[in-house]
Amino acid sequence: MRLVDRYQIESCERTFSMRYSHFIRQTPLWKLPGRTLGMHCAGVWLKLEHMQTGGSFKARGMLGLG
Secondary structure (H helix, E strand, C coil), X not given: CCCCCHHHHHHHHXXXXXXXXXXXXXXXXXXXXXXXXXXXXXXXXEECHHHCCCCCCCHHHHHCCC
């Protein structure tokens, strides 16, 4: 297993921001009370990745970076 460091992550973020900013959206977070989903917790956060342009939560799949 190869570890990824912070600088590699930041480099990747810059690359995606420059090349794919027109395609990749920042998707919203929704917070629901846990009881809404029948859970015994204060809240559940939902990341609405289905709102991406390609309807996918993985940019790799949307862009064919496979």
